[in-house]
Amino acid sequence: MGNKFWSILFGATMLACLIGFAISPLMGWWMPDGVSAHAAEVDFLFYVILWITTFFFILTEAILVGFMWQYTSQDGKRPVNENADVAGFLKPLTGLLDSQHKVEMAWTLVPAAILIYISFAQIKTWADIKYASRNQMAAWDSAKFAGKTDEEKTPPLQIAVSARQFEWRMRYPSVARFTKDWKMDAPKNKGDYDSFGKMPHADDILVVNELHIWQNHSVAVHLTTRDVIHSFNLPNFRVKQDALPGKMIPVWFKTLDPAKTKTVNVKWDEKSQRYQDGINPETGKEDLNYTYDIACAELCGWGHYRMIGRVYVHKDMAEFVDWLKKAESAFHKRN
Numbered sequence: 001m002g003n004k005f006w007s008i009l010f011g012a013t014m015l016a017c018l019i020g021f022a023i024s025p026l027m028g029w030w031m032p033d034g035v036s037a038h039a040a041e042v043d044f045l046f047y048v049i050l051w052i053t054t055f056f057f058i059l060t061e062a063i064l065v066g067f068m069w070q071y072t073s074q075d076g077k078r079p080v081n082e083n084a085d086v087a088g089f090l091k092p093l094t095g096l097l098d099s100q101h102k103v104e105m106a107w108t109l110v111p112a113a114i115l116i117y118i119s120f121a122q123i124k125t126w127a128d129i130k131y132a133s134r135n136q137m138a139a140w141d142s143a144k145f146a147g148k149t150d151e152e153k154t155p156p157l158q159i160a161v162s163a164r165q166f167e168w169r170m171r172y173p174s175v176a177r178f179t180k181d182w183k184m185d186a187p188k189n190k191g192d193y194d195s196f197g198k199m200p201h202a203d204d205i206l207v208v209n210e211l212h213i214w215q216n217h218s219v220a221v222h223l224t225t226r227d228v229i230h231s232f233n234l235p236n237f238r239v240k241q242d243a244l245p246g247k248m249i250p251v252w253f254k255t256l257d258p259a260k261t262k263t264v265n266v267k268w269d270e271k272s273q274r275y276q277d278g279i280n281p282e283t284g285k286e287d288l289n290y291t292y293d294i295a296c297a298e299l300c301g302w303g304h305y306r307m308i309g310r311v312y313v314h315k316d317m318a319e320f321v322d323w324l325k326k327a328e329s330a331f332h333k334r335n
């Protein structure tokens with residue numbers, strides 16, 4: 001038995017990993033449900049790659065452990081030589097391995113075919129998430145919305161996010177600007193979609209670690225960093241974008257249509273006199289599934305772990321404006 005120890009250890013470890021992985025959705029260790037419009041597409045690609053790699057992981061580890069078991073040394077002798085007798089379930093493999101040419105062709109063509117498939121499968125999703133022309137701010141056109149309600153005509157909510165060691169500083173327009181000229185008129189033209197990010201106004205409101213948006217509406221984030229590289233990660237929204245020194249990078253996403261999935265996660269709390277997040281809209285109680293973290297996904301220094309913020313999804317624009325008013329007066333009190 002002693003000589004089989006390593007194959008048993010390897011086999012048991014791999015099996016434990018596999019079991020842990022298989023039960024993780026039941027244990028709540030799996031990723032949170034997606035709550036942005038592009039989440040389903042990202043998840044599809046994630047699962048395609050996950051299943052491909054899972055299949056080959058199991059295949060290669062099973063062969064590895066099988067060979068360890070079969071060819072363990074006995075009585076201190078090296079058991080394997082080119083003419084060694086191969087027993088049982090490994091026989092078909094040795095037949096295959098006799099032809100080096102075939103083996104090399106297989107492990108070249110199979111991965112090549114898989115990579116080509118993945119490279120085509122992801123094109124549309126990547127374009128939707130990253131191409132400037134599909135930026136919801138750039139694509140927004142008030143002329144398209146003739147006869148629509150004010151809310152439908154409202155351009156994407158613009159927020160400038162500045163990362164720094166070790167917090168996220170969000171810049172919102174003042175209530176006056178948001179409700180008057182900014183809401184209905186901006187951007188003046190299509191090339192203007194990043195002016196909010198580039199030109200801070202004296203009356204802007206700064207809020208730390210809280211991203212406030214409302215459901216079923218587009219958000220355009222203008223992402224910068226004041227010091228090192230950070231990564232703006234909203235796991236629930238399937239958003240992850242590096243912030244690079246000296247660059248302003250546009251990031252956009254849309255919260256889900258409430259007819260499909262309820263994403264609202266805030267309620268007004270009388271006691272603390274503030275909007276509280278992490279609330280399940282059905283039960284009105286705190287629920288981890290409705291806690292939308294903002295994480296930094298790039299190791300950026302000793303306080304990297306502290307760069308945790310929260311996304312607050314309000315039920316509509318009116319509630320968002322109500323929050324903005326409160327945030328504005330709190331900001332002016334502080335400054």
Ligand SMILES: [Cu+2]
Binds near residue numbers: 164229296299
């Ligand atoms: Cu960071």
